[in-house]
Amino acid sequence: xxxxVCVKQVPDTETRPKIDPSGKKMSEExxxxxxxxxDEFAVEEALQxxxxxxxxVTVISLGPAAVExxxxxxLAMGAQKAIRIEAEENPADPLVTAKALAEVLKQGNYDLxxxxxxxxxxxxxxxxxxxxxxxxxxxxxxxxxxDIEGEKLTVERExxxxxxxxxxxxxxxxxxxxxxxxxxxxxxxxIMKAKKIPIETVQVELASGQLEIEKVKFPPEKQPGKIVGxxxxxxxxxxxxxxxxxxxx
Amino acid sequence: xSHILIVYEIRDQKIKKVSFEATSAGVDLANQLxxxxxxxxxxxxxxxxxxxxxxxxxxxxxxxxxxxxxKFSPDVMASAIAQVAEQVGATHILMGATALGKxxxxxxxxxxxxxxxxxIIGYQVNDGxxxxxxxxxxxKLHTEVSLSxxxxxxxxxxxxxxxxxxxxxxEVSTLQVELPAPKAVVEEILAEAGGKLDVTEAxxxxxxxxxxxxxxxxxxxxxxxxxxxxxxxxxxxxxDAGWRDHAEQVGQTGKTVSPSLYIACGIxxxxxxxxxxxxxxxxxxxxxxxxxxxxxxADYGIVGDVMEVLPKLTEEIKxxxxx
Ligand SMILES: Cc1cc2nc3c(=O)[nH]c(=O)nc-3n(C[C@H](O)[C@H](O)[C@H](O)COP(=O)(O)OP(=O)(O)OC[C@H]3O[C@@H](n4cnc5c(N)ncnc54)[C@H](O)[C@@H]3O)c2cc1C
Ligand SMILES: Nc1ncnc2c1ncn2[C@@H]1O[C@H](COP(=O)(O)O)[C@@H](O)[C@H]1O
Numbered sequence: 001x002x003x004x005v006c007v008k009q010v011p012d013t014e015t016r017p018k019i020d021p022s023g024k025k026m027s028e029e030x031x032x033x034x035x036x037x038x039d040e041f042a043v044e045e046a047l048q049x050x051x052x053x054x055x056x057v058t059v060i061s062l063g064p065a066a067v068e069x070x071x072x073x074x075l076a077m078g079a080q081k082a083i084r085i086e087a088e089e090n091p092a093d094p095l096v097t098a099k100a101l102a103e104v105l106k107q108g109n110y111d112l113x114x115x116x117x118x119x120x121x122x123x124x125x126x127x128x129x130x131x132x133x134x135x136x137x138x139x140x141x142x143x144x145x146x147d148i149e150g151e152k153l154t155v156e157r158e159x160x161x162x163x164x165x166x167x168x169x170x171x172x173x174x175x176x177x178x179x180x181x182x183x184x185x186x187x188x189x190x191i192m193k194a195k196k197i198p199i200e201t202v203q204v205e206l207a208s209g210q211l212e213i214e215k216v217k218f219p220p221e222k223q224p225g226k227i228v229g230x231x232x233x234x235x236x237x238x239x240x241x242x243x244x245x246x247x248x249x
Numbered sequence: 250x251s252h253i254l255i256v257y258e259i260r261d262q263k264i265k266k267v268s269f270e271a272t273s274a275g276v277d278l279a280n281q282l283x284x285x286x287x288x289x290x291x292x293x294x295x296x297x298x299x300x301x302x303x304x305x306x307x308x309x310x311x312x313x314x315x316x317x318x319x320k321f322s323p324d325v326m327a328s329a330i331a332q333v334a335e336q337v338g339a340t341h342i343l344m345g346a347t348a349l350g351k352x353x354x355x356x357x358x359x360x361x362x363x364x365x366x367x368x369i370i371g372y373q374v375n376d377g378x379x380x381x382x383x384x385x386x387x388x389k390l391h392t393e394v395s396l397s398x399x400x401x402x403x404x405x406x407x408x409x410x411x412x413x414x415x416x417x418x419x420e421v422s423t424l425q426v427e428l429p430a431p432k433a434v435v436e437e438i439l440a441e442a443g444g445k446l447d448v449t450e451a452x453x454x455x456x457x458x459x460x461x462x463x464x465x466x467x468x469x470x471x472x473x474x475x476x477x478x479x480x481x482x483x484x485x486x487x488x489d490a491g492w493r494d495h496a497e498q499v500g501q502t503g504k505t506v507s508p509s510l511y512i513a514c515g516i517x518x519x520x521x522x523x524x525x526x527x528x529x530x531x532x533x534x535x536x537x538x539x540x541x542x543x544x545x546x547a548d549y550g551i552v553g554d555v556m557e558v559l560p561k562l563t564e565e566i567k568x569x570x571x572x
Pocket of ligand 1: 037457459521537553
């Protein structure tokens with residue numbers, strides 16, 4: 001099997017974001033970067049499939065050279081090849097990212113293309129669906145279970161209050177949700193091996209963006225509330241406040 | 250002239266509430282921009298639902314009815330929406346930011362060569378120019394986004410935009426589009442036992458964390474949720490311990506929620522958890538540690554043991570409801 005996994009570098013979930021002086025993006029100062037958590041499920045699934053059926057896994061990321069540590073993190077899990085699509089910075093417009101990824105993916109003849117269901121920085125949750133549409137491929141998103149029989153895929157995706165079972169056939173695009181698998185730890189051996197794998201850099205002309213971030217701001221600050229009291233004795237007062245003051249019950 | 254097209258979500262022959270929220274927002278946007286708003290219903294049998302849309306002020310209802318739509322395919326729906334948008338001259342396309350909307354609308358966006366603003370929580374019109382407000386980093390930051398694309402597409406976060414009744418007598422018309430062969434098809438819906446309410450749709454959420462000590466104590470959460478008509482949520486610690494399914498996880502790598510009431514039981518309030526729930530209108534925290542960070546975002550807190558506080562809370566609310 002020939003599998004591609006698109007991965008994105010994102011700020012660590014511990015990050016307390018600051019705003020860049022431009023007011024239009026998050027400040028990158030002092031940020032610790034990680035492989036997008038959902039992309040780890042995508043890489044893991046690809047690796048398991050290749051371990052079972054043979055083939056290779058190529059990780060692909062669009063971004064500046066600064067995203068290479070994240071590409072190496074995916075390689076350290078066990079992927080065989082890596083491509084970085086050159087971009088000065090991550091585009092604000094997801095359509096631009098999707099078109100560039102599709103351009104490169106188109107040349108790879110992949111049986112399966114994996115994504116994370118969402119990048120935890122911009123939370124767009126749309127690049128996988130856009131890439132699938134660009135490549136005219138079947139696509140299932142937010143997938144928590146994947147079975148393959150020959151060319152046929154049966155997947156379960158998470159929906160409100162349950163799951164949806166879909167059938168599609170390869171080649172296909174899948175976006176991974178937590179629950180799909182348990183991503184492996186990066187072993188020291190894997191990390192050493194990953195260091196020796198060359199990262200191919202490709203140039204793609206980026207479309208011009210049609211989505212602009214005008215302003216980044218902090219959400220309205222929550223006023224510190226009050227401690228109603230201690231233990232079960234405080235309950236009647238809490239219920240009164242919820243009923244009479246907040247009027248939510 | 251602006252033409253706002255609201256794409257309805259229908260499940261079990263019922264229109265989802267988020268579609269009415271989107272309608273009220275769409276009608277308001279049309280008023281502010283000086284345009285019109287229409288509803289689009291797609292399915293194998295949707296005609297009977299058309300009058301529902303009239304309660305919220307749209308001028309037109311468009312129907313795509315086709316037996317072939319009985320088996321749902323996201324790619325087919327995406328294509329149908331794009332075709333309708335072109336046919337009727339839509340300028341804006343709105344849909345709920347649900348599992349369905351988030352899946353389908355990016356595909357439509359690609360077909361229309363326009364980006365999508367996913368999961369908006371507000372919008373503003375200035376001199377005829379719309380900016381959309383959406384969270385990023387699960388709500389740690391908010392961004393104002395503008396579009397220069399041919400179409401504006403946005404999904405609206407459930408429970409954020411109020412539903413406003415404004416009866417109209419819309420003109421109903423059935424449109425013809427060319428449905429492509431489906432590439433991925435839904436074979437079956439596996440509903441959670443008891444048809445559980447999902448956290449993203451719930452108006453009240455009762456959530457438990459590691460402080461609940463184990464799945465055997467979750468009946469305390471469930472009993473309280475039941476008297477409140479609430480959904481149950483969980484912290485990642487409870488999910489990772491295998492006590493609860495991931496579908497319930499609230500936070501940066503779970504679901505982002507904004508109910509009117511969020512009750513956090515035995516949850517410390519780690520930054521990743523706060524990111525997912527701090528936009529709730531009211532937050533109640535029950536935690537035995539007065540220093541727990543959750544109290545910094547809670548409107549009302551009780552310092553105490555969940556095992557004692559929860560049964561009492563359930564009892565008191567039962568009492569209130571029966572009055
Ligand atoms: C990449 C990444 C992503 C993450 N994403 C998420 C996410 O999406 N959502 C999420 O929730 N977390 C997430 N986390 C985990 C997060 O950092 C915390 O570990 C987690 O939220 C802690 O869960 P908790 O509050 O239930 O447990 P703890 O932090 O262990 O807190 C338990 C609390 O219960 C209280 N307690 C104990 N016993 C009682 C009692 N009898 N009565 C009352 N109170 C009691 C304690 O005082 C304590 O405050 C993520 C972490 C990482 C690294
Ligand atoms: N710059 C990028 N490079 C590679 N993959 C990306 C990039 N941005 C997004 N993706 C992929 O698309 C998924 C969803 O991202 P998004 O639509 O931005 O939330 C991510 O989990 C990645 O798999």
